[in-house]
Amino acid sequence: MNRLQTLFASGKKDLLSIYYTAGYPSLGSTxxxxxxLEKAGADFLEIGFPYSDPVADGPTIQHSLQTALDNGMDLHVLFGQLADLRKRVSIPIILMGYVNPVIQYGVAQFCKKAAEVGVDGLIIPDLPMYEYETLYKKDLxxxxxSNIILVTPxxxxxxxxxxxxxxxxFIYLLSSASITGNSLKMSDGLDTYxxxxxxxxxxxxxxxxxxxxDRTSYQKACQYNRGAIVGSAFVKFLGENEDYLNKIGEFIGRFK
Structure with missing residues (x-):
């Protein structure tokens, strides 16, 4: 099993994953x-690789992706940075992004390089399930x-x-079919879903x-599921705090 599968096989509940964009706020911050984040108590991480047309993302993550591109981040730079990943981080790591840069890089080469640096899974929201099953499943x-596939209501x-x-x-359960960054609405419809x-x-x-x-939405998600992913709230935190590295523990404390 990879690290991600091992974590979920452990039966641990109330898992907290954090998403952030590679190369944001600065190129070397990844x-x-x-x-x-690991030291502060995150259970696994999703590192986003930037793309110029992030159709599923709201303004906060869109801004981080464009800033990362302006900073010079691309897949070649990212894999160079991740060469030291497993010297510094032990929790599971997922790469998340859009399919176009992966195809341009070469899917087989992308998967090989991701494995070499210690990545455990991929989330490619716009990769059609049929194409994954027929063309790329063997590469992963x-x-x-692990390929993480999204479900909406x-x-x-x-x-x-x-x-x-x-x-x-695991299966990535979207709280809505909206873009990232919208607040989780506490409603009967969400409970039903x-x-x-x-x-x-x-x-x-x-x-x-x-x-x-926040803690309320995190606990609501954990009531029915094994855990939750925080994305836009953390990316916003990074953009608002110059001293973000020293305040990450405080951020994680908002949730658990």
Missing amino acids: LDIAEA ADNNL QTSDERIRKIDELSDC FKRIEDMRLKNPTIVGFGIA
Whole structure:
């Protein structure tokens, strides 16, 4: 098992994952942030690689992605930085981004390089499930990388079953079909959605993302799921605090 699979196989609950953009706020901040997040208590991390047309992201993450590109971040630079990843960070790491840069880099080469630096999984939201299954599944499997697939409240039961069949770690449950950065709404509809997924008794656990910004929304997500992902709130924190490395522990304390 990779580190991600090992974490979920442990049965640990109330997992907290943090997303941030590689190369933001500064080009060289990627590993420093990862190390500080692990020390502060994050259970696993999602490191975003920038792309010029991030259609699923809201203004906060869009800004971080453009800033990272302006700073000179690309996949070649990122893999160079991650060469020292496992000397400094032991928790599971996921790379998250759009499919276009991966295809330009070369999917097989991307997977090989990700494995070499110690990455455990990938989240590519705009990679069609059919293309993954027919074209790229072997590339990930050969490099012991988990593919994390997204589910929204509008996803059919049939598709969710298929996603569960293709997954080997966890399923990324979006709190809504909206873009990143919107607050999680505490509503009967959200309870119904979470309960619907719970009642399906999937073989893979679920983690909730989009709108997790405080302890209340984090605990709401954990009530039905194994944990939650904080993205826009942390990226916003990085942009607002020059001394962010020394305040990351305080940020994690907002959630657990």
